[in-house]
Amino acid sequence: MASKHTLLLLGVLIVFLISLLVLTKLAMADDCDDIPADFNRTYFPDDFIFGTATSAYQEDIKNMKDMGFNAFRFSISWPRVIPSGKRRGGVNEEGIEFYNTVINETKAQGDNCLWEDIREYADLLFERFGDRVKFWMTFNEPWSLSGFSYDQGVFAPGRCSSWVTFGEKYSSQFKPKPLQVNHQCRAGNSSTEPYIVAHHLLLTHAAVVQVYREHYKATQNGKIRITLFTFWFEPLSNRIEDIEASKIALDFMFGLWMDPLTNGRYPRIVQDLVGDRLLKFTDKETQLLQGSYDFIGLQYYTLYNAKPNALIDPDHIRYKTDSHVTETSYDYDGNLIGPQAYSSWFYIFQKGIRHLLNYTKDTYNDPVIYITENGVDYLNNETHSIEEALQDEFRINY
Numbered sequence: 001m002a003s004k005h006t007l008l009l010l011g012v013l014i015v016f017l018i019s020l021l022v023l024t025k026l027a028m029a030d031d032c033d034d035i036p037a038d039f040n041r042t043y044f045p046d047d048f049i050f051g052t053a054t055s056a057y058q059e060d061i062k063n064m065k066d067m068g069f070n071a072f073r074f075s076i077s078w079p080r081v082i083p084s085g086k087r088r089g090g091v092n093e094e095g096i097e098f099y100n101t102v103i104n105e106t107k108a109q110g111d112n113c114l115w116e117d118i119r120e121y122a123d124l125l126f127e128r129f130g131d132r133v134k135f136w137m138t139f140n141e142p143w144s145l146s147g148f149s150y151d152q153g154v155f156a157p158g159r160c161s162s163w164v165t166f167g168e169k170y171s172s173q174f175k176p177k178p179l180q181v182n183h184q185c186r187a188g189n190s191s192t193e194p195y196i197v198a199h200h201l202l203l204t205h206a207a208v209v210q211v212y213r214e215h216y217k218a219t220q221n222g223k224i225r226i227t228l229f230t231f232w233f234e235p236l237s238n239r240i241e242d243i244e245a246s247k248i249a250l251d252f253m254f255g256l257w258m259d260p261l262t263n264g265r266y267p268r269i270v271q272d273l274v275g276d277r278l279l280k281f282t283d284k285e286t287q288l289l290q291g292s293y294d295f296i297g298l299q300y301y302t303l304y305n306a307k308p309n310a311l312i313d314p315d316h317i318r319y320k321t322d323s324h325v326t327e328t329s330y331d332y333d334g335n336l337i338g339p340q341a342y343s344s345w346f347y348i349f350q351k352g353i354r355h356l357l358n359y360t361k362d363t364y365n366d367p368v369i370y371i372t373e374n375g376v377d378y379l380n381n382e383t384h385s386i387e388e389a390l391q392d393e394f395r396i397n398y
Helices: 002-007 058-067 093-108 119-129 142-150 193-215 240-263 268-277 283-289 351-363 386-390 393-397
Strands: 013-015 051-053 071-076 135-140 164-172 175-180 223-229 232-235 295-299 303-308 325-328 369-373
Touching: 093 119, 119 135, 119 193, 135 142, 135 193, 142 193, 142 223, 142 240, 193 223, 193 240, 193 283, 223 240, 223 369, 232 240, 232 351, 240 268, 240 303, 240 325, 240 351, 295 351, 351 369
Parallel strands: 051 071, 135 223, 223 295, 232 303, 295 369
Antiparallel strands: 013 071, 164 175, 303 325
């Protein structure tokens, strides 16, 4: 069963060029309200890298260079490079040449490249592109794949349990509104498959890192990592129970990945609450996982408050509720934690990224960290002129 799920992980792979975070003394501060009125790019270190995303490749590469970006990300289609999905089935040299052109144009504009890949596909990319690409990633947001694809079933391949539960959204202070797991799922098990997928994503990542380190790193002198997405969680109050609940929530979303990558094992609380539904690593796999990154990519957008003892139906368990933590965007007085962005789940809390960075530094042996995504979304008013759209006070204030 596990191998079948592993095959379902293959899809469009994302390539990233990312912005580097330099951890300075300022970043260790708890308060970030003292922002100069003339705050601009010159307040960042000289080697700080600013990046963005693109979809039009060559046309956008020049535009972003003119805008002052040093980095960008773009997508690579696996079937475009390996049409059968297996390298022994043949390589599409026209696809390779297409991406060679993109990389060469990027290098000509002075940018740096990062990639994600899977085993033999990775080996092909290392072999063909590694002379120029010096920063690689294996997976982007594996949490999104294991959760959205196998717990909620909203991403391909659309697997989940088909029952109704309580959970993710809160209409007001601690009043959960029903969340219906996707009834379009034809099959799946939201209590086991997210963990199976996460387990094999971690092992695949470690195997790809091993391929690079054993066969390419010495000659190509590059670096490799994984990119993780997480919310930040604050305790709803200063009660010990709420403080512990915030840590548990973070362990289920972030520690599920960072603990194995750093220590070769899942967080203890995840092991205790999930039990035998959580796969175990062999000694060999633990050794493979430990330290299987040269740096970590982090993606942060929002924060939730946490309190313990969420109402869980014991007959309908799933990854989302295994933490037994209530995650809410409200405080005890019924106030939102911050202004809502365009996305329904997104509440602005800028300081959360600082808390996340400091937590990662202190908990996981001070890894090198790249910020691969951060920002805020806003309604696109198509009636605005270019001049009006450029007066983007919402994002400027953010």
